[in-house]
Amino acid sequence: MDNSISMAVIKRLPKYHRYLKELLDRDVKRISSKELSEIIGFTASQIRQDLNNFGGFGQQGYGYNVEDLYKEIGKILGLTKTYKTVIIGAGNLGQALANYTSFGSYGFELVGIFDKNPKIVGLEINGIEVTDVDLMKKFLENNDVDIAYICTNKTGAQFVADILVQAKVKAIWNFAPVDLKVSEDIRVENVHLIDDLLTLSYFLKEQGE
Amino acid sequence: MDNSISMAVIKRLPKYHRYLKELLDRDVKRISSKELSEIIGFTASQIRQDLNNFGGFGQQGYGYNVEDLYKEIGKILGLTKTYKTVIIGAGNLGQALANYTSFGSYGFELVGIFDKNPKIVGLEINGIEVTDVDLMKKFLENNDVDIAYICTNKTGAQFVADILVQAKVKAIWNFAPVDLKVSEDIRVENVHLIDDLLTLSYFLKEQGE
DNA sequence: ACGATATTGCCAAATATTTAACAAAAATGT
DNA sequence: ACATTTTTGTTAAATATTTGGCAATATCGT
Ligand SMILES: NC(=O)c1ccc[n+]([C@@H]2O[C@H](COP(=O)([O-])OP(=O)(O)OC[C@H]3O[C@@H](n4cnc5c(N)ncnc54)[C@H](O)[C@@H]3O)[C@@H](O)[C@H]2O)c1
Ligand SMILES: NC(=O)c1ccc[n+]([C@@H]2O[C@H](COP(=O)([O-])OP(=O)(O)OC[C@H]3O[C@@H](n4cnc5c(N)ncnc54)[C@H](O)[C@@H]3O)[C@@H](O)[C@H]2O)c1
Numbered sequence: 001m002d003n004s005i006s007m008a009v010i011k012r013l014p015k016y017h018r019y020l021k022e023l024l025d026r027d028v029k030r031i032s033s034k035e036l037s038e039i040i041g042f043t044a045s046q047i048r049q050d051l052n053n054f055g056g057f058g059q060q061g062y063g064y065n066v067e068d069l070y071k072e073i074g075k076i077l078g079l080t081k082t083y084k085t086v087i088i089g090a091g092n093l094g095q096a097l098a099n100y101t102s103f104g105s106y107g108f109e110l111v112g113i114f115d116k117n118p119k120i121v122g123l124e125i126n127g128i129e130v131t132d133v134d135l136m137k138k139f140l141e142n143n144d145v146d147i148a149y150i151c152t153n154k155t156g157a158q159f160v161a162d163i164l165v166q167a168k169v170k171a172i173w174n175f176a177p178v179d180l181k182v183s184e185d186i187r188v189e190n191v192h193l194i195d196d197l198l199t200l201s202y203f204l205k206e207q208g209e
Numbered sequence: 210m211d212n213s214i215s216m217a218v219i220k221r222l223p224k225y226h227r228y229l230k231e232l233l234d235r236d237v238k239r240i241s242s243k244e245l246s247e248i249i250g251f252t253a254s255q256i257r258q259d260l261n262n263f264g265g266f267g268q269q270g271y272g273y274n275v276e277d278l279y280k281e282i283g284k285i286l287g288l289t290k291t292y293k294t295v296i297i298g299a300g301n302l303g304q305a306l307a308n309y310t311s312f313g314s315y316g317f318e319l320v321g322i323f324d325k326n327p328k329i330v331g332l333e334i335n336g337i338e339v340t341d342v343d344l345m346k347k348f349l350e351n352n353d354v355d356i357a358y359i360c361t362n363k364t365g366a367q368f369v370a371d372i373l374v375q376a377k378v379k380a381i382w383n384f385a386p387v388d389l390k391v392s393e394d395i396r397v398e399n400v401h402l403i404d405d406l407l408t409l410s411y412f413l414k415e416q417g418e
Numbered sequence: 419a420c421g422a423t424a425t426t427g428c429c430a431a432a433t434a435t436t437t438a439a440c441a442a443a444a445a446t447g448t
Numbered sequence: 449a450c451a452t453t454t455t456t457g458t459t460a461a462a463t464a465t466t467t468g469g470c471a472a473t474a475t476c477g478t
Contacts, residue, residue, distance in 0.1 A: 006434070006435075008434080008435065008436090009435095010408060011404075011408065013407065013408075013411065014401065014403065014404035014407040014408065015401075015404070017407065018386065018401075018403075018404075032454080032456085033455075033456075034454095034455080041388070043436075043437065043438095044455095045436075045437050045438065045439095046435090046436060046437075048455090048456065048457065048458090049435095049436080049437090049457090049458090051457095052456090052457060052458075056456080056457065058455075058456050058457080059443085059444065059445090059455080059456070060442070060443040060444045060445085060454075060455050060456040060457080061443065061444035061445040061453080061454050061455050061456075062444065062445065062454080062455070062456085063454085063456080064456090076411065076414075077407045077410055077411050077414070078407075078410035078411050078412075078413055078414025078415075079410060080414075081414075083410060083413065092304065092305035092308045092309060093305045093309075095305070096301035096302045096304070096305040099301045100301060100302075102386075102403065103403065103406060106403065106406065106407070106410075107410075108406055108410075146413060147406070147409055147413075170413055170416065171409045171412065171413055173405060173406065173409065177227065177311075179250070185416075187409055187412045187413070189405045189406075189408055189409055191400070191402065191405060192223065192224075192227075193400065194223065194227075194311065194312065194315065195220075195223035195224070195227075196382060196398045196400060197312060197315065197317055197356070197398075198222065198226065198286045198287075198288070198315070199219060199220065199222075199223065199398055200356055200380045200382065200396055200398055201286055201287035201288060201292060201315075201316075201317075202222065202285065202286050202287050203287075203380070203396045204287055204292065204356075204379055204380055204396070205285075205286070205287025205289075205290075206287075207379065207394075215465075217464085217466090218465095241424080241425060241426085242425075242426075243424090243425080251466095252467065252468095253425090254466075254467050254468065254469095255465090255466060255467075257425090257426065257427065257428090258427090258428085258465095258467090260427095261426090261427060261428075265426080265427065267425075267426050267427080268425080268426070268473085268474065268475090269424080269425050269426045269427080269472070269473040269474045269475085270423080270424050270425050270426075270473065270474035270475040270476085271424080271425070271426085271474065271475060272424085272425065272426080273426090
């Protein structure tokens with residue numbers, strides 16, 4: 001498949017998926033790029049351009065079939081299979097993610113939770129027992145884990161990432177405020193929450209002037 | 210001040226801030242755009258270009274003074290004052306954010322937590338008692354809140370946002386998987402976590418082909 | 419003190435992304 | 449059945465962003 005889809009396009013795909021789901025739930029059968037433009041906030045031209053990176057899903061004079069398009073974008077996003085995930089660091093954030101059920105409905109299946117704190121190891125969170133992180137390597141060898149969510153504190157993150165790399169986990173979702181060094185073939189998405197707050201304070205400061 | 214700074218630049222500022230803090234902690238006194246380039250992963254040209262949007266902070270033949278630059282970027286990001294924040298929705302995620310202390314160290318001061326669930330109202334989280342959301346409007350009138358973190362479920366988010374708009378809160382940090390409709394003068398940052406996962410699954414699917 | 423070296427700030431070129439325009443095709447209305 | 453309207457897919461133009469190049473200026477070593 002064409003590998004030259006720009007990041008800008010890829011980052012918009014989940015939003016298409018979300019809005020199409022909503023239309024589907026409201027029983028809307030078809031939608032034109034112009035109508036979609038009005039609710040999603042991208043230009044009609046951009047929508048058509050984006051979709052055409054992956055194929056001609058629409059029809060002149062008609063628009064797009066909502067259900068078909070929703071399914072197509074699901075396929076593009078890789079939602080036709082399930083992904084095994086683990087959480088490392090079962091503190092505040094790790095537990096919040098573990099208890100969140102929506103990820104499962106997209107096919108992201110939580111199969112393990114790890115921590116190094118003896119007080120946390122052994123706890124059951126959302127039906128899964130927290131395992132000592134020392135046993136993680138072995139666990140990863142026996143289970144084909146796709147995505148690891150790193151929710152340890154800053155200092156533990158790179159240490160954990162190294163184990164994940166060794167164990168050939170395919171992707172990392174990192175919540176620790178560091179940029180991890182990992183091998184090229186591992187995909188990393190960072191959630192640097194503080195960055196968002198700083199963006200807000202940037203604009204609040206601007207307003208005051 | 211020049212208002213035409215591009216979003217691309219603004220979104221990089223927190224990363225500069227983070228790396229400069231690290232250099233400062235390691236007692237590095239000065240750094241050239243070339244050296245910074247190597248650790249931060251932007252091109253040296255981009256770094257110089259970015260910084261020059263805000264002023265000439267460097268010196269030919271020398272580079273940038275780490276401490277000065279760190280402070281300048283802090284100023285640009287509005288970190289010279291503190292911001293009052295509230296959390297609405299004290300479930301899994303709301304509690305995780307409430308217990309996170311780092312935001313405070315940047316000057317984001319949590320002054321209130323609200324929920325509508327009677328079982329949660331009255332709980333004390335990180336020294337702050339959860340208040341009934343029905344009392345939030347009054348609270349906001351008496352307290353000059355800058356930023357509200359929306360951690361309610363999807364259905365409550367717009368309802369809550371409407372109250373925040375009325376109360377003239379300046380910015381919203383939204384974790385619910387919806388795009389809020391708010392007046393133009395309110396800044397919204399969305400954290401659509403599922404979008405990140407879908408980006409990962411997009412690439413995992415690509416790999417398999 | 420001074421030539422060699424380093425490095426910025428800025429401008430210009432190269433890339434990337436978004437928007438506009440429109441012919442071709444399908445749907446709709448009479 | 450056929451003219452009118454709608455709307456796509458695609459190409460081209462317009463914008464935005466990133467990268468490269470270099471004169472100006474400061475530092476460094478001797
Ligand atoms: N909680 C938030 O709202 C929030 C916001 C922004 C960023 N973060 C980041 O997310 C991460 C988690 O935050 P938190 O609030 O949940 O912290 P936390 O302290 O509550 O939890 C961290 C957990 O990681 C575990 N841990 C540490 N090192 C480990 C290791 N090497 N292996 C396994 N487990 C290890 C600890 O035992 C602890 O249980 C941190 O890096 C934090 O900076 C959190
Ligand atoms: N927990 C996660 O990891 C996670 C991940 C991605 C997205 N999110 C999103 O973040 C939000 C919170 O998630 P959560 O897991 O904490 O959910 P949760 O159900 O644990 O908590 C939601 C809280 O909001 C409160 N609430 C609902 N409507 C309200 C209203 N109108 N006013 C005041 N309070 C109200 C509820 O009483 C509850 O305590 C949700 O929108 C969720 O989709 C959460």
